[in-house]
Amino acid sequence: MSAEPPASAARTPRPPLPIALDAVGGDHGAAPNVEGAVQAARAGVPVLLVGPRVALHAELGKHAGSASLPLTVVDAPDLIGMTEHASDVRGRTGASINVCTRLVKEGRAAAAVSMGHSGATMASALLTLGRVRGVDRPAILTHLPSKKGFVTLLDVGANADVKPAYLAQWARLATVYLRVVEGQADPTVGLLSIGEEDHKGSQLVLDAHALLRAQDGHGIHFHGNVEGRDIFQGTTDIVVTDGFTGNVVLKLAEGEAKVLFGWVRDALGGSLKTKLGGLLVRPALRGLAERMDPSTYGASILIGVRGLAFIGHGSADARAVKNALLRASRAHEADLIERLEAALAPAPA
Numbered sequence: 001m002s003a004e005p006p007a008s009a010a011r012t013p014r015p016p017l018p019i020a021l022d023a024v025g026g027d028h029g030a031a032p033n034v035e036g037a038v039q040a041a042r043a044g045v046p047v048l049l050v051g052p053r054v055a056l057h058a059e060l061g062k063h064a065g066s067a068s069l070p071l072t073v074v075d076a077p078d079l080i081g082m083t084e085h086a087s088d089v090r091g092r093t094g095a096s097i098n099v100c101t102r103l104v105k106e107g108r109a110a111a112a113v114s115m116g117h118s119g120a121t122m123a124s125a126l127l128t129l130g131r132v133r134g135v136d137r138p139a140i141l142t143h144l145p146s147k148k149g150f151v152t153l154l155d156v157g158a159n160a161d162v163k164p165a166y167l168a169q170w171a172r173l174a175t176v177y178l179r180v181v182e183g184q185a186d187p188t189v190g191l192l193s194i195g196e197e198d199h200k201g202s203q204l205v206l207d208a209h210a211l212l213r214a215q216d217g218h219g220i221h222f223h224g225n226v227e228g229r230d231i232f233q234g235t236t237d238i239v240v241t242d243g244f245t246g247n248v249v250l251k252l253a254e255g256e257a258k259v260l261f262g263w264v265r266d267a268l269g270g271s272l273k274t275k276l277g278g279l280l281v282r283p284a285l286r287g288l289a290e291r292m293d294p295s296t297y298g299a300s301i302l303i304g305v306r307g308l309a310f311i312g313h314g315s316a317d318a319r320a321v322k323n324a325l326l327r328a329s330r331a332h333e334a335d336l337i338e339r340l341e342a343a344l345a346p347a348p349a
Helices: 030-042 053-060 086-091 096-105 118-129 164-180 203-215 228-233 243-268 272-292 318-333 336-344
Strands: 019-022 047-051 071-075 111-114 139-146 149-154 188-192 221-226 238-240 300-303 308-311
Touching: 019 030, 019 096, 019 318, 030 047, 030 053, 030 071, 030 318, 047 053, 047 096, 053 071, 086 118, 096 111, 096 118, 096 308, 111 118, 111 318, 118 300, 118 308, 139 164, 139 228, 139 243, 149 164, 149 228, 149 243, 164 188, 164 203, 164 238, 164 300, 164 336, 188 203, 188 228, 188 243, 203 221, 228 243, 308 318
Parallel strands: 019 047, 019 111, 047 071, 111 308, 149 238, 188 221, 188 238
Antiparallel strands: 139 149, 139 300, 300 308
16 A cells, blocks of 8 residues: 655645535434535535425525525435435435435535435445445544544444454544644554553454554554543544444443533532532533534544545534535545545555
């Protein structure tokens, strides 16, 4: 595999391309999607709103000044509902997520973003865009708040059963992503295990550890094994694991954050004294809530497909949609797909 070119390498500027948004995907339908798209457009990101034409124009009409923004409605009469099967994407060409990924394939959109059915989004992206050469299975890459800012975790749900080679590929993909999109020069990689020692872990972890150790200094900076507590300490910039474990970690982190804030709220509302104390610490707590809010990160990238595809929470609000669109735009401007392909290309003989 060849080394990923430095972020400072000269690049031909990309022409401005809009982001294709599945504008009816998610638990709350068009309203938060359209509002988030309006916010992103006001920040300079053009958006294609994909969904039923009449309904989306009606929703846009609720936002003053939207007619002058870089927003275009692309008709898609069908929708893969949250309770339907991901495999339904195969026969439903008019479904909004299929229209989004086709727009990317045809070069009419920079990326596809959906807050809808995550399985359908993955299936549509794979069927329409294919995989980056050298990638066996794409992974869902997400960010979690950590003591040092944020930590990048993958896979968080695309692949429950994996092979050691997948983890090694994901480490390389995540490394390139952080270099070119987040500006981290030399991100470190940790392998999630039940102990820091090299000899601890399942057979999958032991085999993956050997592969990652062999790649250390050749496209990745491998720290070694990390434990669950290391994730939020920020011991490494990247943590790789299988999709089953990663999804459990993600949902546990989100659930624990909600419970902790509930406890804090209860504690500060218990008496007059604690209520007064609560007024004093409210600004600090607001900043903490900001860091722990999933909408801060917008959406997770399905990394390893030959095109940009982002998957958000079904319960996403307008802020999450806006941040997902901004993140997708940054990935496009950074030539992420080309750089991933270069990083995983076979080394010349």
